[in-house]
Amino acid sequence: MQLNRPAPLAIQVAKSLRKLLQRSEYITGGRLPSEPELAAQFGVSRGTIREALAMLEREGMIFRRHGSGTYVNKHALRIQARIEAALEFSELLRQAGFDASIQLVQAEIEPLPPDIASLLDTDTDTPALFVKKLFLADDQPAIYCIDVIPERLIQSPYTEEELQRPIFDFLKTHCNESVVNVWAEIIPEIAEEELTRLLEVDPCKPLIRLEEVSFNSLNLPILFSRVYYKDQFIRFSVLRKKV
Amino acid sequence: MQLNRPAPLAIQVAKSLRKLLQRSEYITGGRLPSEPELAAQFGVSRGTIREALAMLEREGMIFRRHGSGTYVNKHALRIQARIEAALEFSELLRQAGFDASIQLVQAEIEPLPPDIASLLDTDTDTPALFVKKLFLADDQPAIYCIDVIPERLIQSPYTEEELQRPIFDFLKTHCNESVVNVWAEIIPEIAEEELTRLLEVDPCKPLIRLEEVSFNSLNLPILFSRVYYKDQFIRFSVLRKKV
DNA sequence: GAGTGGTCTAGACCACCAG
DNA sequence: TGGTGGTCTAGACCACTCT
Incomplete structure (x- = not known):
C-alpha cells in the first residue's frame, strides 16, 4: 500500500x-x-x-x-469551467451545477486509423479499444466522448461496468498508467447525423470539439479522446496573458 | 523617457x-x-x-x-496557437505562416448594450467606441473582430488610420492604458448573414467565437472584444493539467 | 520614509532513479 | 551509492506605492 x-x-x-x-x-x-x-x-x-x-x-x-x-x-x-484544468466529465458537470450520469454507447476493438495512430506514436491498424460514452446533465445529453486506448496497454480483463467509470480510473486499474498532461485542440463543429441523435440537438447546431492526447509521466501518449460539448451545458473559459 | x-x-x-x-x-x-x-x-x-x-x-x-x-x-x-497567449491578431497569423493584413470595416460611437456594459463594469447606454476589423491571411479573410472601448477612456483625438493598428496600441496611445490580463469565453458559432459575407464562408459553417474582457494592471476592465476565427486558418491548442 | 511586492542568492535536506 | 529534481528556509537588496 x-x-x-x-x-x-x-x-x-x-x-x-x-x-x-x-x-x-x-x-x-x-x-x-x-x-x-x-x-x-x-x-x-x-x-x-x-x-x-x-x-x-x-x-x-x-x-x-x-x-x-x-x-x-x-x-x-x-467563471464556469477553466479549460486548463482537465477534470473528469462528471466532476465538470457537477461543478457547473448539474446532476451527472453516464451512458455507455459502444465499446469495441478496432484497428487505429492513420491520424489517431500517428498522434499515439503507434503504427496504423494497431488494434485499440474504442469507448463511446454519453454524459448526461440532469438527464439531458451534454457531452459525447470517444476514448481510444491501444490494446497493448491493457494488461488485465475488464467488465462493461468498468468502462462506464472515468477513463482515467480504467487507465490506472487496467493499464497501470496515470495521465499527467493533456494536449488539446479546440475545434468548432456542426452537429450532424449521429451527433444530432446522440446529443439530441437540431441539425446545424454548433458544438465545441476537443481533440486530446493524454500523456503519462514519461511523456508517452496513452490515450486519444474526441469530445463534443454542448455549449448550453459547458462553456469553457481561459485566462489569457498579454505577451 | x-x-x-x-x-x-x-x-x-x-x-x-x-x-x-x-x-x-x-x-x-x-x-x-x-x-x-x-x-x-x-x-x-x-x-x-x-x-x-x-x-x-x-x-x-x-x-x-x-x-x-x-x-x-x-x-x-x-502546436499552432496557444490559447493562453493573448497575441496581436497580425502576429498570430504571421506565426501560423501567413501574410497578415488588416481591413477596417466600421468605427462608430454607440451606446453600450446591457450585457457588454455589465462586463465592463459600466452603466447601460454609456457611449462607447465600436471598432470592427477584418484580418486577412494571405489576402483571405480569417478573423473578424469587434472591439468596444468606453468613450470616457479615450483622452485624445484619433485618426481612422490609427484604428487599423492593433487595439492595444490604441489603448496605450489614446487611453494611456495597458492590457495585462484577458478573460475569454470559448463559444462555438454558426456563421450567418453578415459573418458569411465578411468572412467569405458558406452559411452554416462552424466558427470559434471568443468573448473577451481585457483588464489593466489595476484589474479594471477597459476593453470588450468579440472575435470570430475561421478554423482553417487558426486552430487553438491548450495544455491541460490533470487535477 | 515606511511598507509592499519583485528578484536573487546560498544552503540544506529530502525523495526518487539509475547503475 | 551518487546524481537528479522537489521542497523549504533565511536573508539580502531593489523598485514601487502611498501618504
Missing part, C-alpha cells in the same frame, strides 16, 4: 487561501495581508507564501500590485 | 533555453543538463534556473522526471 505523503506546503497554503477567499472574511477591501504577515500566520517562509500566491494568481483568483498589495479578483467569480 | 530595465534573470534564461531547444544541439537524447550544471553555465543560482524551467514546463516545451532529469518534449512541436 502506498502512503500519502503530505502535500507541499505551498499547495496546502494555496488551498487554505482559496477557502478564505470564498468566504470573504478577514479580507478588508479585497486586500490580503502582506507576504511577511501571511508567512508569520502560516508559519512558513516568505518564499513558500509567494509560491502559493503565484498559483492563485495563475488561476485568476487574485492580482498583485508592486508596492501596494495583493487583492482579490472579483471578476473571477463568473 | 522610460528606460528599459533589464529583464529578470529567469526570463532571460528561459529565452536562451527556448532558442537552444529549437536548434536541438547540445542536448543528447533530448535531455538537458542538470540544474546545478545550468546554474553554473548561466552563472545564476539554482533557484533562478528552476524558475526558468518552470516557465518552459508550463509552455509544454520540456518535462521533468524526479530523480532522472529534464527532457525536451518532442510532442510540443505540432
Whole structure:
C-alpha cells in the first residue's frame, strides 16, 4: 500500500487561501495581508507564501500590485469551467451545477486509423479499444466522448461496468498508467447525423470539439479522446496573458 | 523617457533555453543538463534556473522526471496557437505562416448594450467606441473582430488610420492604458448573414467565437472584444493539467 | 520614509532513479 | 551509492506605492 505523503506546503497554503477567499472574511477591501504577515500566520517562509500566491494568481483568483498589495479578483467569480484544468466529465458537470450520469454507447476493438495512430506514436491498424460514452446533465445529453486506448496497454480483463467509470480510473486499474498532461485542440463543429441523435440537438447546431492526447509521466501518449460539448451545458473559459 | 530595465534573470534564461531547444544541439537524447550544471553555465543560482524551467514546463516545451532529469518534449512541436497567449491578431497569423493584413470595416460611437456594459463594469447606454476589423491571411479573410472601448477612456483625438493598428496600441496611445490580463469565453458559432459575407464562408459553417474582457494592471476592465476565427486558418491548442 | 511586492542568492535536506 | 529534481528556509537588496 502506498502512503500519502503530505502535500507541499505551498499547495496546502494555496488551498487554505482559496477557502478564505470564498468566504470573504478577514479580507478588508479585497486586500490580503502582506507576504511577511501571511508567512508569520502560516508559519512558513516568505518564499513558500509567494509560491502559493503565484498559483492563485495563475488561476485568476487574485492580482498583485508592486508596492501596494495583493487583492482579490472579483471578476473571477463568473467563471464556469477553466479549460486548463482537465477534470473528469462528471466532476465538470457537477461543478457547473448539474446532476451527472453516464451512458455507455459502444465499446469495441478496432484497428487505429492513420491520424489517431500517428498522434499515439503507434503504427496504423494497431488494434485499440474504442469507448463511446454519453454524459448526461440532469438527464439531458451534454457531452459525447470517444476514448481510444491501444490494446497493448491493457494488461488485465475488464467488465462493461468498468468502462462506464472515468477513463482515467480504467487507465490506472487496467493499464497501470496515470495521465499527467493533456494536449488539446479546440475545434468548432456542426452537429450532424449521429451527433444530432446522440446529443439530441437540431441539425446545424454548433458544438465545441476537443481533440486530446493524454500523456503519462514519461511523456508517452496513452490515450486519444474526441469530445463534443454542448455549449448550453459547458462553456469553457481561459485566462489569457498579454505577451 | 522610460528606460528599459533589464529583464529578470529567469526570463532571460528561459529565452536562451527556448532558442537552444529549437536548434536541438547540445542536448543528447533530448535531455538537458542538470540544474546545478545550468546554474553554473548561466552563472545564476539554482533557484533562478528552476524558475526558468518552470516557465518552459508550463509552455509544454520540456518535462521533468524526479530523480532522472529534464527532457525536451518532442510532442510540443505540432502546436499552432496557444490559447493562453493573448497575441496581436497580425502576429498570430504571421506565426501560423501567413501574410497578415488588416481591413477596417466600421468605427462608430454607440451606446453600450446591457450585457457588454455589465462586463465592463459600466452603466447601460454609456457611449462607447465600436471598432470592427477584418484580418486577412494571405489576402483571405480569417478573423473578424469587434472591439468596444468606453468613450470616457479615450483622452485624445484619433485618426481612422490609427484604428487599423492593433487595439492595444490604441489603448496605450489614446487611453494611456495597458492590457495585462484577458478573460475569454470559448463559444462555438454558426456563421450567418453578415459573418458569411465578411468572412467569405458558406452559411452554416462552424466558427470559434471568443468573448473577451481585457483588464489593466489595476484589474479594471477597459476593453470588450468579440472575435470570430475561421478554423482553417487558426486552430487553438491548450495544455491541460490533470487535477 | 515606511511598507509592499519583485528578484536573487546560498544552503540544506529530502525523495526518487539509475547503475 | 551518487546524481537528479522537489521542497523549504533565511536573508539580502531593489523598485514601487502611498501618504
